[in-house]
Amino acid sequence: MSNQHSAAEEQGQRHKHEGPRKHIVAFIFSILLTIIAFAMVAAGEINTTFIYIFLVFMALLQVFIQMSFWMHMKDRGHIFPIVGILMGVFVVFTIVIMAEYWAWW
Incomplete structure (x- = not known):
C-alpha cells in the first residue's frame, strides 16, 4: 500500500489538506453574518424594503x-x-417567475 501512496505523491496527485484554520474562519464569518442579519431585523426601525x-x-x-x-x-x-446547482437555481427562478406571472393574470 505504501507503494501506491509513494507513486501518487511522486505524480503530485496527493490531496492537499487545508487544516482547520480556514474552517474556523468560515464558521466565525457565518456566525457574524447571522448575527448581523438578526440585528437588522430586530432593530425594527429600518425600511422593510431595504431589510x-x-x-x-x-x-x-x-x-x-x-x-x-x-x-x-x-x-x-x-x-x-x-x-447541477446552477441549473437547479435556474429552474427554481424560472418556476417562481412563471408562477408570479400566472398569479398576476
Missing part, C-alpha cells in the same frame, strides 16, 4: 461561504456539481 434586499444579499453571501468552504466547491474537479 428584504439586505437579507437576500446576506443569504447569498452565506450560501457562497457554505459552498466554498464546507462543501469544497472551490476545489478542482467539482464542475459537475456546480453545473
